[in-house]
Amino acid sequence: MYNATDLRKGLKILWEGQPYEITEFQFVKPGKGMAMYKCRIRHMLQGNTIEKTFREVDSFGKPDLESRELIFSYANGDQLVFSDPETYEEYLVDGEVLGRNKLLLADNMHVDVLFYNGKAVEVTLPIFVEKQIVETEPGFKGNTATNTYKPAKVEGGYEIQVPLFINQGDFVRIDTRTGEYADRVAKK
Amino acid sequence: MKPALELRSRLLHATRTFFHDRGFLEVETPVRVRAPAIEAHIDAEPSGAHWLRTSPELHMKRLLAAGLENVFQLGPCFRRGERGDRHHPEYTMLEWYRARADYSDMLADTKALLAHLARAIGGTDAHRISYRNQPIELLPRWERITVREAFLRWAGWDPVAHWDEERFNLDLAEKVEPALPRDVPVVLTDYPAPAAALARRKPEDPAVAERWELYIGGLELANAYSELTDPAEQRVRFEEAIRARRARGKEVYPIDEAFMAALERLPPSGGIALGFDRLVMLFADAPTLDEVMAFREGE
Numbered sequence: 001m002y003n004a005t006d007l008r009k010g011l012k013i014l015w016e017g018q019p020y021e022i023t024e025f026q027f028v029k030p031g032k033g034m035a036m037y038k039c040r041i042r043h044m045l046q047g048n049t050i051e052k053t054f055r056e057v058d059s060f061g062k063p064d065l066e067s068r069e070l071i072f073s074y075a076n077g078d079q080l081v082f083s084d085p086e087t088y089e090e091y092l093v094d095g096e097v098l099g100r101n102k103l104l105l106a107d108n109m110h111v112d113v114l115f116y117n118g119k120a121v122e123v124t125l126p127i128f129v130e131k132q133i134v135e136t137e138p139g140f141k142g143n144t145a146t147n148t149y150k151p152a153k154v155e156g157g158y159e160i161q162v163p164l165f166i167n168q169g170d171f172v173r174i175d176t177r178t179g180e181y182a183d184r185v186a187k188k
Numbered sequence: 189m190k191p192a193l194e195l196r197s198r199l200l201h202a203t204r205t206f207f208h209d210r211g212f213l214e215v216e217t218p219v220r221v222r223a224p225a226i227e228a229h230i231d232a233e234p235s236g237a238h239w240l241r242t243s244p245e246l247h248m249k250r251l252l253a254a255g256l257e258n259v260f261q262l263g264p265c266f267r268r269g270e271r272g273d274r275h276h277p278e279y280t281m282l283e284w285y286r287a288r289a290d291y292s293d294m295l296a297d298t299k300a301l302l303a304h305l306a307r308a309i310g311g312t313d314a315h316r317i318s319y320r321n322q323p324i325e326l327l328p329r330w331e332r333i334t335v336r337e338a339f340l341r342w343a344g345w346d347p348v349a350h351w352d353e354e355r356f357n358l359d360l361a362e363k364v365e366p367a368l369p370r371d372v373p374v375v376l377t378d379y380p381a382p383a384a385a386l387a388r389r390k391p392e393d394p395a396v397a398e399r400w401e402l403y404i405g406g407l408e409l410a411n412a413y414s415e416l417t418d419p420a421e422q423r424v425r426f427e428e429a430i431r432a433r434r435a436r437g438k439e440v441y442p443i444d445e446a447f448m449a450a451l452e453r454l455p456p457s458g459g460i461a462l463g464f465d466r467l468v469m470l471f472a473d474a475p476t477l478d479e480v481m482a483f484r485e486g487e
Contacts, residue, residue, distance in 0.1 A: 005269060027272025030365055030408060031401055032385045033357040034229045035269065053362055055354070057436070 014061030
């Protein structure tokens with residue numbers, strides 16, 4: 001069980017029977033009044049965010065969460081199959097859980113999967129993944145400007161904005177936390 | 189870091205100059221106390237058989253009762269569990285008290301202090317500042333709004349007529365404070381009597397207490413009273429606060445009997461507590477209190 005004084009950004013709580021992650025947190029105490037905890041909380045299954053001010057007397061459950069490091073095996077329609085590197089046990093994850101990051105998965109990629117009551121609710125990819133550019137307008141030789149971007153498509157169909165000097169066939173690193181271009185990988 | 193500490197040092201200096209020039213005596217009262225002021229929602233940090241003070245209020249009023257006229261103090265106070273962008277468990281409080289004065293006199297003092305500090309650090313045009321991209325005219329107009337008016341306008345009910353502590357606190361944080369004007373200082377005044385703390389009731393309207401809070405640019409900066417000088421009513425309020433603390437399972441502090449005895453001799457007085465770190469935040473345009481302190485908790 002958690003008390004209001006345990007609340008902080010990133011904490012995962014069970015509130016009114018539902019699992020939430022605290023995405024923003026502010027301690028407030030107007031005048032001589034009681035302490036309050038202004039939070040934005042994200043429903044871990046539905047993804048929607050609400051604002052809620054908790055009071056000192058509020059308490060919360062600990063959601064039944066378990067994190068496993070798994071390896072991506074293959075996609076079966078909308079279902080993604082991951083396996084435990086030691087036991088080879090397979091786990092099914094709804095493609096929806098990954099959102100756009102689904103396109104960044106690669107065979108044998110190591111990921112962290114968070115299960116709530118035995119159901120996968122969050123898949124965390126490595127922070128950076130390398131992908132080859134399969135489609136973009138030709139770059140301009142010598143143009144190393146880093147503040148002008150153009151659209152590009154990488155293997156797997158993921159679309160991003162890349163700097164002008166990036167060419168088809170180049171490898172780039174993508175930051176999976178933001179989903180954006182990070183840098184170019186030296187030619188292999 | 190360095191600019192914030194330089195500004196802080198100049199503000200400390202200018203604050204002391206302001207009070208010394210007006211005939212105030214700078215005093216130092218105990219930091220470790222046997223009986224911290226009893227308030228329902230303020231928790232003291234234990235220190236052996238003592239507690240660390242949450243405010244120097246009780247000792248400063250004892251000095252007035254002993255015959256001093258105008259006293260001020262700048263020093264550390266401690267509140268357990270208060271940690272956030274605008275809270276730190278150890279912080280610096282500026283308090284001043286005046287015999288034969290009331291909360292209106294404290295307001296005039298506060299306005300003069302702010303004007304003096306702005307000039308001391310800002311030079312010409314000093315009364316125009318900006319906090320978090322919000323331009324603020326520090327002078328001459330301070331908007332005065334009663335708690336009743338503010339709640340009727342922004343929360344849709346009257347806490348003076350229908351007191352509900354829980355609802356009052358939640359609506360103050362969620363509806364009233366965010367709606368207060370930010371382009372000029374705002375004085376939220378005349379609190380419902382149950383939220384009087386150590387303020388006296390207004391003689392012509394005993395349903396409210398002579399207490400105000402100052403907000404500048406959304407920052408809650410100071411809390412002022414016409415001091416409660418009636419020992420019988422003071423004892424009732426301490427006992428109510430003790431009951432409220434017990435009901436919430438909070439630690440209960442003894443009533444400071446030396447203070448109670450002094451109250452018998454306390455002249456009508458005005459007093460105010462101003463969060464000095466928040467004042468530095470305002471002038472430094474800092475988003476958090478951490479940025480204007482030399483060290484944070486545990487550093």
